[in-house]
Amino acid sequence: MPTLSIESNGRLEKTAIYYNGQQVTGVKELMINLDEDGTFDALIQYQGTDGQIHNKQIFADYLSNIKTVEPSFTEEDANELQLLTVESEGDIDSCGVFINEEMVDGIISLYVHIQAGQNSESKSSLLSLFKPKKVVNMVGSSFKSEITFRNEDNSTETEEIF
């Protein structure tokens, strides 16, 4: 059963994606939209080892040419991060959600959308080397992660995951 984990503190700089236990890189966009009604959208866009941009269904497709790297976070780093893990065979019935390695139940919906922005800086020229260092402005980045639970009294509660 394919497994996708997201380890993050809510900032893109500190976000690692693991696919079947291996940290991947080159991810451009990730969207998970799961609902108890049967909605099951889990998409990933990444730049593969072939340099091409791939769009895949995380739990249904084989993530061909995906780039993997050694885990970048240490145990110490991990203590300050949340770990969301989703495992499924591609439908909501076989879907298990874990937060910090503990299975959670009573979920109404889960929505995660992480998108890497584009550097707004124009192509670096030789003259730009002499300019003072600017903060890199990444345009179009997005980080949303919400999980909605149904409480015992039938009330609903929405929480941020990271």
Added chain:
Amino acid sequence: MKSNSHNVLALSALFIALFIMLLPDIAEARGGSFGGSRGGGGFRGGGRSFSSPRSSPTKSFGGTRSTGGRIGSSSPSVGKSSFGGSRMSNNSQYTSRYGAPRQSTPMTRTGANGMQQNYVVHNYGGYGSGLMTGYMLGHSSWMWGMPFHPAYYYSRPYEVVGANGVVEVYPPTFSFGQFFFTMLIMGLVIWLIIRIFKSRKSSNNGYGSQSSFN
């Protein structure tokens, strides 16, 4: 902040390493072999008696050549062609700074125009004199013009055209200006390379090395 201090440290280490590499030559130029007073007639010649610059051979004299016009002229035809030395108006400029030579050797060379030219080569020992010999014999190498070679930091041999037409040749001296200017240029080039690599790295991965998003 931390990487900046690493850069400064790396550049400092580079400068220090280059300085240490050239330290023997700098020391030599400062006065190791040059300067001071000559003791015992020089170690190379032992008991040989050396002719003084002014009493150098005169057999090339005669004919219609005139030395008057060449002294101090901007493009002399004699003394320039063989090894491209630097002109001095008189030899006291050199001897007042570096003292009397250990050895003065007369030498005759045929110039590019086919005419013979008399030289008196003043040897002070050390690296500069070795370079002078190389230039005189035409044994210079293209590597001498490269910043990694100590010869690059030396001037060309100095020439003084005497009233009798004999060219006196003095060893090259260490050029501190050239040394520091070259270090400056090299430092600038290294800094540029580091900046280019860093800017490429940051444009490839806008979120740092820990993120899966880039």
